[in-house]
Amino acid sequence: MTSPLRALRLRARRSLDPAHYDYYAGGAGDERALGENERAFARLALLPRILRGAERRDTTVALFGDRAAMPVIVSPTAFHRLAHPQGERAVARATAAAGTILTTGMAATTPVAAVVDAARSERPDAAVWFQLYLQPEPEVTEALVRRAEKAGCSALVVTVDSPVFGRRERDERHGFHDLPAGLAAENMRDLPGTGPGGLRAIAMSPASSWDDLRRLRSMTALPVLLKGVLHPEDARLAVAEGVDGLIVSNHGGRQLDAAPATVEALPRIADAVAGRIPVLLDGGVRRGSDAALALALGATAVGVGRPVLWGLAADGEKGVRQVLDLLHTEFDHTLALCGGRSPADLTRDMVVTRGRPAGTGGSPW
Numbered sequence: 082m083t084s085p086l087r088a089l090r091l092r093a094r095r096s097l098d099p100a101h102y103d104y105y106a107g108g109a110g111d112e113r114a115l116g117e118n119e120r121a122f123a124r125l126a127l128l129p130r131i132l133r134g135a136e137r138r139d140t141t142v143a144l145f146g147d148r149a150a151m152p153v154i155v156s157p158t159a160f161h162r163l164a165h166p167q168g169e170r171a172v173a174r175a176t177a178a179a180g181t182i183l184t185t186g187m188a189a190t191t192p193v194a195a196v197v198d199a200a201r202s203e204r205p206d207a208a209v210w211f212q213l214y215l216q217p218e219p220e221v222t223e224a225l226v227r228r229a230e231k232a233g234c235s236a237l238v239v240t241v242d243s244p245v246f247g248r249r250e251r252d253e254r255h256g257f258h259d260l261p262a263g264l265a266a267e268n269m270r271d272l273p274g275t276g277p278g279g280l281r282a283i284a285m286s287p288a289s290s291w292d293d294l295r296r297l298r299s300m301t302a303l304p305v306l307l308k309g310v311l312h313p314e315d316a317r318l319a320v321a322e323g324v325d326g327l328i329v330s331n332h333g334g335r336q337l338d339a340a341p342a343t344v345e346a347l348p349r350i351a352d353a354v355a356g357r358i359p360v361l362l363d364g365g366v367r368r369g370s371d372a373a374l375a376l377a378l379g380a381t382a383v384g385v386g387r388p389v390l391w392g393l394a395a396d397g398e399k400g401v402r403q404v405l406d407l408l409h410t411e412f413d414h415t416l417a418l419c420g421g422r423s424p425a426d427l428t429r430d431m432v433v434t435r436g437r438p439a440g441t442g443g444s445p446w
């Protein structure tokens with residue numbers, strides 16, 4: 082059986098230049114983290130509850146003052162115009178139409194203001210968050226923050242899993258290190274001291290620290306989320322620092338290949354945070370039931386990266402809408418089958434590990 086998402090990926094593969102397909106699909110090193118993200122979900126199962134459901138479920142979630150129609154949002158992925166001429170605009174319209182939140186990034190091939198406009202043309206109260214990497218020069222970081230604020234973004238997502246860029250062997254093989262003529266990392270244009278900008282202006286900052294994060298937080302009133310947290314001690318530090326939210330992520334297996342599957346890292350992070358701030362997760366979410374598992378293990382919402390790229394490459398805005406609607410329908414269906422009325426009804430006691438009898442000490446949770 083081919084799942085609808087898998088079918089879209091195969092269509093995307095046919096429509097994309099092989100180097101661009103591999104850039105989207107690939108991960109670091111042996112792609113262990115990439116593969117484990119999906120396999121770890123497949124190793125988990127839900128124990129449904131009975132006789133306590135509702136005629137209609139409420140799948141909405143509240144996140145930092147925004148509301149999403151479902152606990153599935155769009156994670157930041159670079160260079161959408163490699164996939165489709167409408168690029169980030171198509172993703173913005175589809176995400177707004179699906180009622181959920183888009184995270185656009187500093188590596189977008191469409192400027193953040195145009196992304197927000199596209200989302201709001203579809204739904205006037207659509208929420209767009211902005212993802213950035215702390216830049217070696219604070220003035221560059223600050224200029225990016227101002228761009229996001231001016232555009233109307235409602236949260237900042239600071240990616241902290243990339244002190245250096247991951248080693249992606251597929252990209253090495255193809256020699257894919259730059260964008261084709263006509264495409265650029267539009268948010269990186271005309272920043273202080275970066276020259277004309279574009280992809281090469283995106284810097285990783287191996288020496289960035291909690292001090293740099295404090296400086297960023299002092300620049301803005303927007304909520305700040307840290308993306309790429311895997312160690313529970315970092316989660317505790319982040320809460321102590323006053324960070325607004327965390328995203329448990331291994332960057333879709335594109336950075337540290339030795340990183341664990343995100344859903345396996347989630348329970349310890351959720352325990353460390355103990356409900357004080359929202360914890361999100363991304364990596365390997367391919368079904369509404371994956372989202373349900375992550376919520377049961379303590380996430381408030383999940384993000385999807387590649388599924389959106391497959392929808393975009395296969396069928397533009399319509400393809401992205403198809404992906405998000407499918408995940409919404411599947412999540413609602415899973416919730417109904419589990420006797421849930423709202424996401425809060427998915428709880429950790431409902432998660433067991435396949436292949437081990439439940440209740441025999443077999444579950445690590």
Ligand SMILES: Cc1cc2nc3c(=O)[nH]c(=O)nc-3n(C[C@H](O)[C@H](O)[C@H](O)COP(=O)(O)O)c2cc1C
Nearest residue numbers: 105156157158159240332333363364365385386387
């Ligand atoms: C092609 C591609 C580009 C990405 N670009 C970024 C980026 O610019 N910034 C970032 O924080 N994460 C980036 N990510 C990571 C995603 O935000 C997300 O963590 C990951 O894709 C989730 O895993 P999934 O693809 O299995 O859903 C990228 C991922 C992919 C596949």
Ligand SMILES: CC(C)CC(=O)C(=O)O
Nearest residue numbers: 158159188243283332335
């Ligand atoms: C341009 C890069 C920073 C985008 C990225 O994070 C990725 O390819 O995983």
